[in-house]
Amino acid sequence: MATYLYRLGRFAYRRKGIVLAFWLAMLVLAGGAAAAFSGPTKDSFSIPGTPAQEAQDLMAERFPNAAADPFNSLSARYLFVAPEGSTLDDPALGAAIDETLAAIRGIDQVSESATSTDGPGALASPSAAFDGMVDQLIEQGTPEDQARANASAVGPLSSDRTVGYVDVPIDGDFGDITEQLREDLNDAADPARDAGLDVLVAGSVMQDVEPPGGAAELVGLAIAAVVLVITFGSLIAAGMPLIAAIIGVGIGVSLITAATGFMDLSPTVSTLAVMIGLAVAIDYSLFILSRYRAELATASSREEAAGRAVGTAGSAVVFAGLTVIIALLALRVVNIPFLTDMGRAAALTVLIAVLIAISMLPAVLGLMRSAIFKGRIPGVRQVDPEHPDRLTNGRRWANVVTRIPAVTLIGAIVVLGVLAIPAAKLELALPTPATEPPGTVTRDAFDVTEDAFGPGRNAQLIVVADGQSVAEDERADAFAELADRMYTYGDVSNAQIVGMNEAGDTAQILVPPATGPIDEATTDLVNTIRGAEEQVQTETGLNYGVAGQTAIEIDVSDRLQDALIPYLVVVVGLAFILLMLVFRSILVPLTATLGFLLSVAATFGATVAIFQLDWLGLATNPQPIVSFLPIFLIGVVFGLAMDYQVFLVSRMREAYVHGESAKDAIISGFSHGARVVTAAAVIMMSVFAAFIAEDMAFIKVMGFALAAAIVFDAFLVRMVLIPSVMALLGDKAWWLPKWLDRILPNVDVEGEKLAQHIEARELAATEREPAVTR
Template identity: 50%
Template sequence: MATFLYKLGRFAFRRRNYVALVWVALLALAGVGAASASTPTSSSFSIPGTEAQKAFDLLEERFPGASADGATARVVFKAPDGEKMTDAGHKAEVGKIVDELSGGSGQVGSVTDPYTANAVSKDGSTAYVQVSYKVTSMELTDATRTALEETGAEARAQGLTVEVGGDALQATPETGSTEIIGVAVAAVVLVITFGSLIAAGLPLVTALIGVGVGVSTITALAGVLDLGSTTSILAMMIGLAVGIDYALFIVSRYRAELAEGREREEAAGRAVGTAGSAVVFAGLTVVIALVGLAVVNIPMLTKMGFAAAGTVVIAVLIALTLIPAALGFVGKRVHGRKDRKAMDTKAAGGEETAKPNMGTRWARFVLRRPVAVLVTAVLGLGAIAIPAASLELGLGDDGSQPPSTSQRKAYDLLSDGFGPGFNGPLMVVVDGKANDNAKAAATELSDTVKKLDGVAVVTPSTLNKAGDTATITVIPEDRPSSVKTEDLVHSIRDTGGEIKADNGAQVLVTGSTAMNIDFSQKMNDALLPYLALVVGLAFLLLMLVFRSVLVPLKAALGFLLSVVAALGAVVAVFQWGWLGGLLGVEQTGPVMSMMPIFMVGVVFGLAMDYEVFLVTRMREAYVHGERPGEAIVTGFRHGARVVSAAAVIMIAVFAGFIGSSESMIKMIGFGLAIAVFFDAFVVRMAIVPAVLALLGKKAWWLPRWLDRALPNVDVEGEALRHRLGDDASGGPDGGPGADRELVRV
């Protein structure tokens, strides 16, 4: 691989005008496609294989048109103390609002009158108007949404409390100015790392081009592939972070090759051949982790994973082609003045004084006290991981909105007026088509459900036109996210099993609450198989890269420790509210159900980035004859500063998304940022060298039969050095790389 990438790097350097033109053309083409595409909508949400989804699909089949996909809203009214919504004056005000909403916009499908739709609370204090739209919330015009938000201004003047809830007020997520701050922090770190504005600008510009191509392509295909509005934001988050990092490693290696006196084209070829090999395998681990989300079998999550993986592939291609092309344009200005002066001194035969850098000093410190460093790091992450034991999963609704929003106020008014369970009704579907007994089965079920604990109201059954399917609405006594409501769902399903045994009718429970329960359960069930798949594939990949059994095992265990600690931090902030005010978390609650598995996938791929970049340098030194301890110091001398800079950049980019208006984006941004911090600075910078120091030569052990069976992908560029006539000595003690023909992949 190194030989192929070496040729690719030299080709891109020589043909830099054509390479740059191709990428600019791709960016323009993707931009045109995005500009001409329709506005992205909220992607359809489905959970294949669950009872809630089966019931939902059955409803669409047997009650056509009953489950519309358009946006909905509830305008909630509360009368002043001592008055009721049934008073003549209040009824008149509500009537005006119903008329205004009905005739205000062509996007409105239907508006219910609370006095004819039984939408007034028993005590008469609260009433609500149900508004259904013909289009989704993302397709609502600004005029329609503004009219809804301004509804009830006159009623408020008459003393009524008026609040609006529902997904009609849902807008496209905004990331805020903190995203720009994250990129600015990345720029500062790059300038400090390289000491050159030109060198610092290259990773930023190329990463932005890659993200532009990726996100524009996603936007262009959003309507065709049913991609949600958050998909492009997540792809931007990951693509920007890895794009800057991959470019950073290529540019750093190029500067090192120039410092050794090589010509620019040769330096570009060697940089892509060596650091580029690490980029390919690091990118491949990220892609495996993201594509592996498909095993969860939730279309929305699968699409998010594939879209983000696509941006990572683009970032790798940018690093291998556009970066060497750009290096051809900037010339020696990739070095700062101080570095250029030192290079000129060296070329003239002057003495060069090399001082131990921070990475060298830290590596030597760890080598002196490996046990103390290892125990401290493990115990520290273990303590931070403790809150993860209290992890609660759920899907957000208006009840999880900040208390200051109209959606949350409307949610609370409905809970107070109609009961806590009113915001999460259960839809029970009775399928009696097999034995033509839907009505009898529904009656039996209704009588049984009324006697269950936790039931507030059971509505009369409704039959479809064919008479073979019935629906029953059950209002729980407790709030939708409570354990009591979850137990009620299971109790109804158990009752349905008894009815099916008696007369053959099938009973299914759906609704937002049942969907939430099934979704969380599916996430829990998929986590271990997903971990096994992703970690297993990455273990094999890292075994190819490092030709070792213990190094990939250490990498996987270190990742698990960092991701559990990150989950603990997420629980502490978003569930317990610690430092919530500082991070803009206005409302605590359950962690988003897809957060753990999505974070596992993304963080695993990113964690392997640092493992590959840092440990590859160590193995490169080891196969050239250095002792294990010396190889660790060499790896840190060359890689610690760059890996640290890459980690800070990635943390800054992810942290920039904490300012998003979308709670899921905010949570993922924080989770990824803190996970990268733990993994880069605690696991890779402390635990990895400590473990390698304790293992010694055993760290690089590989059974001979496995060594012969595995192809050598030559990430260290050993075959490239043979080809170029450099020093190509075998590894110590006949170890890896000794007297064995390398297989060029």
């Protein structure tokens, strides 16, 4: 591989116009595709094949006019809170609410069913809607006390009649949401506000679906620029990795944006792609540019130096990128669509970063030629991080590690182990209004609803009972019996049949738990209800499922936890094989993966301590960790951890193959690569840490977790634990059974075949020179 990349590097340097024109065209075409095909982004946590999704699909089939996707339907909720000492029944307040409802009916995108003043979907004040429900239940033969209890469990008016809400269905999709629509919906509440009511306008239509970012990327790039300037001592050289990263991420994000016109993608997809794409793109270009500067000292020309840099450091970049891509694409194993999309999008940006580093960067070097390391900064010494004769900090540290490897190994394990302790208290939950930051409209509406109606109003479950196998004259009794059984399965405040389909063979039973959507008791209730289905089917003939947003969120979290071990097996297994190809060793990949597990455990511990347990008081909204963060974090961190493993240890492997002892190879590898690996780790950590300032909880926690993982893995695992283990193993670190050595293809990451190729070419050129006559 090194030989092929060497030729690619020389070609790109020599044919810089063609290569740069190609990447410029790619950027323009990708941007044009984004402008032409972009569609709306949306959050969707549904998972095909889960019990909740099957129940939701059954409800959509049997109740086509009533069932709605709890995640993807558009609506606005107006929450009215009466001033102190008043109720919503006060005539003046009631008139103000009616005036607000009239204004809502005049908004174009409000569903037609809600624009009439009477009918099934007509908007009504909370008081009128509640009283109408009570009257209807009494007319159906329900005793008045039970009718009021049933209406209170599902109705839009609190028991003290001081808080009520109106749900307004909105036509269209998320792409149809405009700021003008939000302003119109919010302005419609002005009559109620003017009358003294506190009105919160929430719901899916009011949520910002645009991806976060912008400022975070700029902060990350600014810090990366400072580190690059210190590393190279040159403004021009420092700008090269930044330009490569911006172009690569620009192409990747543009393609992702274009894809939103053909598939449903979450707004976090592009944010995570930017986060990971920026970090790896800067690092990959940094490694090749650093190697290029080192090769200038011995190469016969700048073109030759570019070829050698791409052939050696570029080989490490390709395999490091492959480990990241494998880890991201393997998220498909989890079988959760939105997580698969995140992995694919991030993998795309990593692939583009690799291709740009090995092709566009040498073309830029050909364009800049001798000017690449000019523009020196006064006061910043231009240091070659790979100078073989300089006593660098990397060489000093390598001398310490190889002298007392047992001490440094134990020290690294103890530190990582202590950091991992809080991980034992890890709690997981999907993002919901309950996890939104206090002070946001969504969170305030959630809290007001919980205080006025009880925790269960935000966590209502819908049991969809299928009675097709029950005799027609027995179905009503079977449905009623099933509703009564709900009280025996857990703490249920009320259970009632709220809907029957036209055929009379399917019923919807509303089951509001006494606890909130992220409480463990609610999860236990769902599991208990599902566990009783076999007995219910035997005794009554009914089959049923539990639907609703809360049930779907529970299933998503369960699927994520169940998929964690299979995912680890796939990712670690594939990467282990890849690392065996790179290092021609069994023990080096083994220690690399074990070290990764330690760094992940420490990352989980630190994340739980800060964002869940609020140990340092830094979290403004301590909450359970987002349930899909652990598996996504494992995938990303594993790929990035192997980046540093490949970059650092491949230099050790290169020195060992070229004749140095195992101990000297460790020292040589550190002296050549530690400074640039440190710079790369600081850059990547800074890019990730900048996203901590974002408002979106998942992005904030992910940014912290990735930054912490880089610190733990790059500085404790790759620079302390791994060289300590390798020093203890000595030559055994590079042991590979002969039979396996024959089977595995030799990819020549260390450039041994490349060196032979260059030597043979130079020898042939010398022999072709005419003899000098005297």
